[in-house]
Amino acid sequence: MKKFSPPQMKEVSFPTPHTLHPFSTxxxxxxxxxxxxxVL
Known part of the structure; x- marks a missing residue:
């Protein structure tokens, strides 16, 4: 189960309606x- 990888993080950075799983959210x-x- 290697769904959560660094490259994926870049996509998740943007507010998406669907997420991998609660933990990821x-x-x-x-x-x-x-x-x-x-930043602030």
Whole structure:
């Protein structure tokens, strides 16, 4: 099960209506929040 890979992260970076799984959604949300905090 190698669905969650670095290249995939780039696509998930954009707000997509569908996600791989709940864990990915949480990870992406935290990742985006952390990135936004750094940008600001």
């Amino acid at each position: 949480t990870a992406v949300n935290v990742f985006i929040t952390d990135t936004s905090a750094r």
